[in-house]
Amino acid sequence: MTVNILGIETSCDETAAAVVQNGRHILSNVVNSQIDIHRLFGGVVPEVASRKHVENIGLVVEQAIKDSGLSYADLDAVAVTNRPGLIGALLVGLSFAKAFAFTLDKPLITVNHLYGHIYANLLEHPQLEFPVVCLVVSGGHTSLLLMHSESEYELIGETLDDAAGEAFDKVARFLGLGYPGGPAVQKAAAAGQPGRFSLPRVFLHRDDFDFSFSGLKTAVMNEWRKAQQQGEANVYDMAAEFQNALVEVLVGKTMQAAEKYNARSVIMAGGVAANSLLRELMTRRGQELGKPVYYPSLPLCTDNAAMIAAAAYPLYLQGQFTPLNVNAQASL
Numbered sequence: 001m002t003v004n005i006l007g008i009e010t011s012c013d014e015t016a017a018a019v020v021q022n023g024r025h026i027l028s029n030v031v032n033s034q035i036d037i038h039r040l041f042g043g044v045v046p047e048v049a050s051r052k053h054v055e056n057i058g059l060v061v062e063q064a065i066k067d068s069g070l071s072y073a074d075l076d077a078v079a080v081t082n083r084p085g086l087i088g089a090l091l092v093g094l095s096f097a098k099a100f101a102f103t104l105d106k107p108l109i110t111v112n113h114l115y116g117h118i119y120a121n122l123l124e125h126p127q128l129e130f131p132v133v134c135l136v137v138s139g140g141h142t143s144l145l146l147m148h149s150e151s152e153y154e155l156i157g158e159t160l161d162d163a164a165g166e167a168f169d170k171v172a173r174f175l176g177l178g179y180p181g182g183p184a185v186q187k188a189a190a191a192g193q194p195g196r197f198s199l200p201r202v203f204l205h206r207d208d209f210d211f212s213f214s215g216l217k218t219a220v221m222n223e224w225r226k227a228q229q230q231g232e233a234n235v236y237d238m239a240a241e242f243q244n245a246l247v248e249v250l251v252g253k254t255m256q257a258a259e260k261y262n263a264r265s266v267i268m269a270g271g272v273a274a275n276s277l278l279r280e281l282m283t284r285r286g287q288e289l290g291k292p293v294y295y296p297s298l299p300l301c302t303d304n305a306a307m308i309a310a311a312a313y314p315l316y317l318q319g320q321f322t323p324l325n326v327n328a329q330a331s332l
Helices: 035-039 046-068 087-104 113-124 164-175 181-189 214-229 235-260 276-289 306-317
Strands: 004-009 014-021 025-033 077-083 108-112 132-137 142-149 152-158 265-269
Touching: 004 046, 004 087, 004 306, 014 046, 014 306, 025 046, 035 046, 046 087, 077 087, 077 113, 077 306, 087 108, 108 113, 108 306, 113 132, 113 142, 113 265, 113 306, 132 235, 142 235, 152 235, 164 181, 164 214, 164 235, 181 235, 181 276, 214 235, 235 265, 235 276, 265 276
Parallel strands: 004 077, 077 108, 132 265
Antiparallel strands: 004 014, 014 025, 132 142, 142 152
């Protein structure tokens, strides 16, 4: 049996649509990014994001179906992100998906954005062995999940304040490095030397698997102002130390969880999973512990609709369709 699912994603500042076959084969994957627009404001402006989604959603979906080589009649279901995210942005994608599904008489399947990021790994790494510890790390989320199977999850840790990607953005803005913060900090860090500033590894040695990054952000500000007063403010060194401090906590917590729960594999998902230092240190630590580490290719780390269509596939097989009166939710 062949199942073709159209995925739609508009939870933040990317308007995306994709067609995925049988939960594994990407037939098309179209992403219209608003980064250049929001860069002017130093971050995502929700109202602007929503308006741009309205302008782009029809064209993006049309292009995704065209690129797939399929017709509307070949689609078996419409999947869409309905939580969490910017409420206005979510409503654009959800409203379009509802109308599209109703018009074509296709089932609607709503998908949690967080689970979508997880399924980006399953698209590219079908050899995953369970149980799996999964780090979902992005601008809006930092969570650790224990996966017993493809469809059975357990939340074992999450951030108590800022998400890791949010910390990257705020520190980059404070240091004048630009937007988006993750790539900006990574680029600056490559020219710096960690250890020339002293930043805390927050929660690293606690027994639980929760995170906190607001204190790290505050420490950056305090250390930077002190360095400026002493004439020792090197932005590249600060970027390097900040990146190391944040990444070491992510790696440490994830691998502690992998050991405690006897995970056979470790996966990373979300935009921050594109960070080269995080990939390097997580992979190295996984090799030391005998736990293979997997992460998506760079195009599937950031928000996309292929991951949404993939996450909808097991729900389709189980007949878990969503009524058309479903609403969007800003939170998990």
